[in-house]
Amino acid sequence: MNKWVTEGLHGDLRTSYGIKKVLFDNQTEHQNLVIYENEIYGRIMALDGVTQVTERDEFIYHEMLAHVPILAHGAVQRVLIIGGGDGGMLEEVLKHKSVEKVTMVEIDRTVIDLSKEHLPMICGNAFEDPRLDLVITDGCQFVENTSEKYDVIIVDSTDPIGPGEVLFTNNFYTRCKACLRKGGVLVTQNGVPFHQASELKSTLRYFRPIFAEATCYMASVPTYVGGAMAFGWGTDQQGLKDISLDVLEARFRRAQIDTGYYTPEVHRAAFALPGYVQRLVA
Structure with a gap:
């Protein structure tokens, strides 16, 4: 490797990936987008210099943010x-035959087009599924204006910089809550709390006044340096995070989906927060 991508998301901490081959490197309408190949992680997408997804471990992130609430x-x-x-998130959600419609709101059409071209191992044929309603617009504007209601809302956002910044605000979360059906669930990407404590604390500070059950759950994704990632969890259905193992196993069997990380046991354990995270969100 004679070329390296160095990411500086966490201040004084730097993470570098060797470049085997660059597949795309250009500015879209909204952000700088790079797709390249790495010897260990396979194909990697970075937006504005921050790694978003890798071929090697995307299944962990996508499975846990999709299957846990569903x-x-x-x-x-x-x-x-x-x-x-x-x-990747769309593909996991569509594995559930009970799902009749998925509305996906993405601000940058170029990300979709290039993912279909260069990351088919992540998205598969998800964008061709007739259950998909694809909307190219700002997510915050969408929830402000839509009259539709959903059982689950998944915020698969970048970090709170650039186009993703508005997706971490009180106004956005309040509008998402208004878009949920009775008993619905909102889940969010909240980074690695060991390095991004303020991100998780801020989200749950906004969640608590609007949801009866506001917490987070966790999963270890090797790409995201600094320990386990946190996913925000908000619902008005008290006790939904404590569904019994027997019920989860029965639902998982009926769903008949193949997973590489998610299991009913992992689902239950993901809500068992380590001490430092409990103190963060207290």
Whole structure:
């Protein structure tokens, strides 16, 4: 490797990836987008210099942000995905035959087009599924204006910089809550709390006044340096995070989906927060 991409998301901490081959490197209408190949992680997409997804471990992130709320809810028919232009989240959601419609709102059409071209191992044929309603617009504007209601809303956003910044505000979360059906669930990407404590604290500070159950759950994704990632969890259905193992196993069997990380046992354990995270969100 004689060329390296160095990411500086966490201040004085730098993470570098060797470049085997650059597939795309240009400015879109909204952000700088790079797709390249790495010997260990396969194909990688970075936006504005920050790694978003890798071929090697995307399944962990996408499975945990999709299957945990869907299987906890148990009767999901309509899903809203905000962001997720690489298509990995869409593919996981569509594995559930009970899902009748998925509305996906992505601000940058170029991300979708290039993912279909260069990252088919992540998105598969998800963008061709007739259950998909693809909307190219700002996610915050969409939830402000839509009259539709959803069982699950998944915010698959970048970090709170650039186009993704508005997706971490009180106004956005309040509008998402208004778009949920009774008993619906909102889940969000909240970074690595070991390095991004303020991101998780801010989200849950906004969640608590509007949801009866506001917390987070976690999963370890090797790409995102600094320990386990946190996913925000908000719902008015008290106890939804504590669904029994027997019920989860039965729902998982009925769903008949193949997973590389998610299991009903992992689902339950993901809500068991380590001490430092408990103190962060207290």
